[in-house]
Amino acid sequence: MKQTKTKLLCLILAALMLLSGLTACGKDKEGKDSNLIKLGDYELLYKGACIMEDSDGNDAIVLTLDFTNNSKENASYLWSVDETVMQNGVELEAASIITDYENLETVVSDQFTDVAPGATLEVRTAFVLKDTTSEVKATFEEFLGSKKGTITVDPATLSRETVSDTKPETTGTTGDTLLDWWNGEWYGWWKMSGCYGDYESMEGDWWDVCGVIDFDKDYTGTIELWDEDYTRSKPMASAQVSLSEAGTGEHGTVMSEGGWFTNVTLEHADWIVDPGLLDYDDMIWISGDYEDGDDEFHYDIYLRPWGLYWKDMEEDAYPYRYTDWYLPLIDAGKSMPDAIGEGVSEGNAPTNQTNAAAPGGNGIVTEEQVQKGYVWMNEVNNNIFDATYEDIVAYFGVEGEFVKEEYSDHMQSNYRYYKWISSEDSSHFIYVNFREKTPGVYTVSAYNTSGFSGNEAIAKYLDIVKAEAAEANKAASANAEMKDFSVEIAQFAKDDVKVKIMTKIPVSGWSFDDSGRCLVENDDPTAFGAGAIQFEVRENIEKFDSYKDSFENYKDIEDRVIGGITFHGRTYKRIGYDWIQYIAQLDDGRALSIGLRDMDCVPGTMPDIILNNMTFQ
Structure with a gap:
């Protein structure tokens, strides 16, 4: 089973990469000794590096490593090692390089391979360079641990390898057929199961869902979904996805590469969508798991193209709004509205007033x-x-x-x-x-x-x-009754590194969410969609840039003095939320982030008052 899944993932990833190639990579010209890095149950032996050209024509550094699995179970490099590669203080992006067009394998394909206990496998990893003269610092960490090691490579000393393969011809491919099938509007339903924590009472609940799938010619694109509590402009999920011809059926396979579902991030391969696994031709099934602290549930999303009649299925498999909302719209030849329930005309909207005691006016x-x-x-x-x-x-x-x-x-x-x-x-x-x-x-x-x-x-x-x-x-x-508030925020996995935050908040209307480490603009700290002020402690401010590549609409804003300390300000959008973030180094070992999520900070408003009253220990 694992062998098959690994092969499928490699095929999917390979199909996404724009065309380039790889020949053997040698060690650096200085002939430095290999570096051994011990990461708990795993060891990495740095063997050398070279410079290649990626699919976009950029220079990329390719590192070659021996990955040794000393654990008691099979393990892959991909799920055992977390890598961060920096140059000139900037984190480098992964590079796309194909090694075998016929079998659709990439320079990093071996990272997916399971390695038996005690065995060693050579793997490669590749990153796009900012330049070919500045030193590159690669840090390798345990995926679920604290052990780490670093190597430094001077690109100026590396040999340059040329592409040994050629770009395959694209004339006559069936890519357009795939795109035509996937791209467009979709409608269906989704269901929760295996609910724990705050979601335990929602076991078995289900809702209608709409979505739009949009792939470009390079087989990369997006899936956006919204149910009855969301809209097209504020979707429930927005995933960056890739499309491959590989799969169990004629429609290929789609895989997530990033994005978010409600308030959690989507990672590479969190979604693997293969229509060939279903009994119905015109249907897709997205399956995933939501985890946020102690709150968990499994979700299944079933979608069919907008405008399709579901006559081939039993009525108990129809979405809830299929008859009273969906059918009237597709019978009228209308496209999918921006919200579920929207688009119902005056003639078929409910008009019977069944409870004269309910309040109301002319509206x-x-x-x-x-x-x-x-x-x-x-x-x-x-x-x-x-x-x-x-x-x-x-x-x-x-x-x-x-x-x-x-x-x-x-x-x-x-x-x-x-x-x-x-x-x-x-x-x-x-x-x-x-x-x-x-x-x-x-x-x-x-x-x-x-x-x-x-x-x-x-x-x-x-x-x-x-x-x-x-x-x-x-x-x-201006007239709100206030009370003292304080909380200690510890650095992740380092309970002894803390920052005590003190301020004043309203007696009512705000609460603190321990799991989210944030002040929530609601009496219920778990309130859906509420704005919040989130706190995070790291060892230095550079650590707050770990996900900077996923920031949208990034903009530096005016610095702000909070508690006598000057914080750098910036705004961006991430995981569907708009953020105002202030970051500062408090001392040699503690940096603090104050992030305002979906919340403005206009002078005189409550978020501004809370920040003005804030001090730290």
Whole structure:
């Protein structure tokens, strides 16, 4: 089984690499002695290096190592050793080099191979150089341990190897057929199982899910998914993926290379999606495991192309919204909306008022209020799913138009449905579902637009709505009752290295999440989507750049003095969240990161007040 999986992974990875080649790599010209690095149950013997050209024409350093497995079980280099290669203070990116086009093997293929106890295997690893004159420092660490070792290589002393293979012809390949099958809109459902921790009560729960798959001609692309609590603009999952012709069927295999699922990262091969394993031709199955501290669950996602009728399956296998939402849309020839439940016309939206005792009004507001309201719910209010009907009424200033009330067997809860409608065009409205979580208290469970573009509303009003929310936050913060707060944050795997953080927080509305090491802008520290101030301790500030290559929209911002210490500021997007991060070296052995996740820090607002009151020991 392991042999087969390893071979498949190698094939998939190889198919992604743009075409290049590799000949034998020699030792450096100085003839330095090999370096032995002991990493717990494993040993690495550095044998030499050379310079190759990668698939993009960049110079790459290729290191050759002997990997010895001294453990009692089979082990591969890939899952036993963590490598970091630096040049001029910058972490180098992995290089793509193919060694065997016929068998689709790469320079790093041997890293996947299982090595028996006591055996040794030669492996190679390759990284794109910044230049060919500055020293390269390679650090190798135990994947799940603390042992590490370092070697330093001078690229100026290395021999340069030429490509011995040639690029295969691409004329007449079946790549377009694969792309046509995968690319496009998908719809289905996903289910949770094996739930532990905070998710234990959700065992067996399932939801409709929509998605978009987009591959480029080089067989790399993205998969974005959203269920009933997310939207296309704020998806539940966004994965960087690769496509290979290798697989058990004609549609090849897709594999994750990065990205995120809810609030956890996706790594290489966390998803391996092979449609040939299923009984239905037009279906894909994504399977994965969620782990965040003590919270765990397994998830299975089943998707079919948007517009396909599921008549070949039993009705109990249909998604929950298949009949009342999906069918009317595809019967009308409509494309997939940006949110589940969106796109239902006035004629087939529920209209029967079944509970005259439910509160309600005419729901009439201006067109601007409708669009700004959507932006506020979708982009600004991080606690929207904790917002009650009364909270939404307070925002709009009027009672919503009551549509209906019903009991959902699927969710075992009462639901009420309301609309807030544009006075200028009655076809423009926000449709909001409220779920009764506790007796008599209805909170937002879903919302969507009708008649206007949510993306256009965001582009037009986001900055305005953020500014309005900041002013409201300032007013509330100025009168908030505060209390003292302190917490000790330890460096990972070093409980004796700690930073004590002291500040003031509101008596209500904020809490601390121990597992996430963060102050959460909600009374419930596990609240979904809530903004947070997250703390992390490392030995030096350079360690906070470990994932810098995955930062999107990176920007340095003005430094900030916190607790008498100057912190460097920067903003970026990572794992679906927008971050404001402040980092500083506190002393010789401690560096601190203060990260504001999905939270602005406008002067006078509560995040700003909390930082202004912060001190450290």
